Amino acid sequence: MTKRATRNLDQSRRNFLRKAVAGATAAAALTGRGAEAAAQTAAQLAPSAVAPIRVPAEFAAATAAPPVSFGFPMTGAQVFARACKEEGVAALFACPGNYGIVHALAASGIPAYGGRHEGSMAHAADAFIRVTGEIAVASGTEGPGFTDMICAIACANAARTPLLIVASNMSIAMEDTEAAIQLAYQQPTTEGMKKYGKRLIVPRRVHEYTATAFRQLKSGVPKPVHLDFPAEVASARFKDASELEFFHDKARYRTDSRPHPSAKDIGTAVDLIRKAERPIIVSSNGVFYARAWDALKRLAEKAQIPVVESGAMKGQFSDASPLSANAAPAALASADLVILVGQHCMPTVGEFAFGPDAKYIRIDQAHEDLGRNLPIDLGLVSCERAALEALADAVPAMKHDAWLAEVAAARKRFEDQNAEYYKTGLGYTDAVHPAVIAKELGDFLYRGNLPREQTTVASGGYGIARFVRRELRAFRPGQIMNGAYQYGAIGPDLGYAVGVAAAVQLGVGPQAAYRGHPIICITGDAGFGYTAMEIDTMAKYKLPVVAIVYNNNAWGTWTGAQSEPKALPIHLFQENLRYDKLAESLGGYGEYVTKAADFTPALARAYQVAAREGKPAVINCQGRKEFWDRAKYPPGMIGKIEPGLMSYYH
C-alpha cells in the first residue's frame, strides 16, 4: 500500500468516525438524553473502529525459526552465546540493547523474552532460576539499561541466585571520554551485589571469562555474576580457535565434583541426632540447587525428623507430609536440635524462632561462612545432597512420636488461627479483607478441582503477603517463589511472574510436569505500580499469569504515618484505581472484586481465561487501608514467625 493510499484510508476512517459521533450526538439530543449520553454513545461507537490489540506475527515466526549452531568464524558475542548454549542456559530476559550478545543468545535457540523494563526482566530471570534451578541471563544496554537492573541484581544477590547479568558497555577505545552517551563504570556499581564480575577488555579472552562466569555460577554458594561487554569484545571476529585463549569444552574449565562430608563429621552429627528429643531440619536454598529433595525426604522419614523450610523458594519438602513443620510455628521454639541445610543467608540469634537451648548443626558448602551469625555446635562442610545422603545412610531408624504430636498440635492451632482470621474477614462487608483472599486462594489451589501440586506461585506483596503466605503450600520443588526473600523489595512481583510463568511455559527443571499451566502472582497495589507494564510482556508471550492485586489505596506503611498529616499523603494513592482496566488495556483480562463473595468466582474465571487463552489476568481486589488498623479492624496488620510458611527475611 502506498503512503498516499494509507493516508486516504486514515482520512476515510477518521471521516467515518467523525460522522458517526456527530450522528450519535444528534440522535441523543433528539431523544433528550443530552450531551453526556451523546458522549457515552460516541465512546461506545469509537472503539469498534479501533484496531484490536494483537501480537505481531513476528512472535510466531520467531518460534518457528530454527536455532543457529555457531561455528567459526564467530564474533565475540557468538563465542559467548555458544558457550551459554553449551552450558544449558535456559532463558534470556532482556530489553533492547547489548544487541550483539542478545541477538546471538536468541539466535542460538535460548528462549528469549523481551520486556518493558530491564529491571523487571532481571527480576524475571531471578525468579526463573528460583523455580527451576537452571541458569538464566538478564541483559540490558549500557548506561541506563544497566542501572535499571540494579535493584534486581541486589535482590538476586540477597536471594543467592546464580543469575548471569550481561550488559554492553561502550568501547575500550573511548574509555573515560564521555564521548557520545551512556558511560558508566559497571563493575564498581555492582560491588557487594555479586559473586564475580568482570569488564572484558581483551577480545581474545572472551571464552576464558565466560568459562570463569560459569565456574562461579555452578559452584559453591551461588550469587549473580556480572559481565560487561565493550563493543570491541562483542564485535571481535575470530577466524578459528587459535585466535582465542583457553577455548575448550566445559569439562576442562570446570568440574561437577562437589565437597563431601567427612566420616567424622557425619558420626558427630548422627550422635547429636540420636541424643536429641526434638530435632528439626531447616531446608533452604542449598537443598533446592543441589536437588537434594529425595535425600532430604529419606533422612526425615527414616529418623522421623520434622522439616521446616526457609529461603528464596519453597517445596523441597512436601507440605503434605506429616513431618512438615512449615505451618507449625508454635512448635519451633521446642526444638532441641536444629539442622540447617543450605541456609546460606543466616539469621542472627532471635530471628529464627528456636529457643535458647537449641543446638545447631549447619551444613553448607561455604566453609568460611559456618559459624556466622548463629553459633554452631557442628559445622559440616559439604554439598547439601552429599551430606543428606550420608546422614540418611548413617542415621538409625528413629521415632519421635511425642515431638511429632507437638508439631501436629501446633499445625492445628495455626490452621485454627487462619480459620479465625477468615471468619473475621468475612464479617467486613464493605471491601475485601486479605484473610478472605488468602483462605479462598488456598481453597482454590489445594482443596478444589486442581491437583494441589500443579500451580506455581510467585508470592509477593507486603501487607497482603502476611495473610496469603499463611495459606500457601508447596507439594513439590519449585512450587513457590518467595519474592521478598531477604532483600525485601516491594515491586518486582509482576517481573517475577514473567520469569515464573516462562519457567512453567517451557517446563524447565522441576516445572517439567506442570508445563503450560497458569501461575498465580500475589501482589499489592504498591508493588503492582512498579512492574505492571509487564502485563504486555505476558500477553505477547502468552504467559498465563493470574495476578491477584490487593488494592487498599495505600502503601502498607501508611499506619506509621497516621499522626503525620503532612507526610501521610506520601503513603497514599488515588482510591479505587482500576488495575483490572489497565490489564485489559495491555491485552490481558481484568476482574474487579469489591465483595468477599465475588472473589472465588472471579478467580475461577481468571484462571480459566489464563488456561484457555494463555492470557494474563488481573484480579483487582478492592480492600481498604484501614484493615491494617487493629483497633478498628482486628486482627489488623499481622506479623510473622520464621522459618516456615511466613518466612521471607532468611
Added chain:
Amino acid sequence: MTDPVSQSLQRYADRGVFRGFRALPGARGRVEYQFFWLLRRPMRAHYDARRGVLAFPALFPGVEPGMSAELKGLVAGRAARDQPAHKRLDARRARLASAVRKGDWSLMVTIRGANHDCAVRGALNLINELFLALHQSYPEYLVQHFGLSTE
C-alpha cells in the same frame, strides 16, 4: 559472679546466645545483668539471691491492655498440665509471675530450692516465646519499642 543464676546465665553467653553479657553487683545484694539477645535493645535482669527471685523488669515497656492480657495468659499457661513436659515449669520448682506497672510489663521467677538452672531455662524459653507472640500479632509494637524493621 559465683551464684548459680549468674553461672547459668553465663553459660548462655558462652554459647553465643547472649552478646555483651555483663553481671554486676547491684543494690541490696542483688546481681544486675545486661545483655543483648533477641533484638537490638539491651535486656536487663536482676537476681535477688536472698529472696530467690530473678526479675526481668520492664521486659516489655509501654504495653497495650490487650497485649498485656495475652502475655499474662502465656505466662499462666506455662504451669498448666497440658503443656508438653519440656515446656512446663513446675510451680514446685519455680513460680512465674508477671506485673504491669506504669504501662511496663515485667516478668518475675521465684526459684524454689536448688532449681536455678531449671528456672533460668524455663524463664528464657518463655521469654523467647513471648517475643514470638509479639512478632506474630503485634509487629508494630516491636517496631516502635525494639527497633524491628518496618519492612
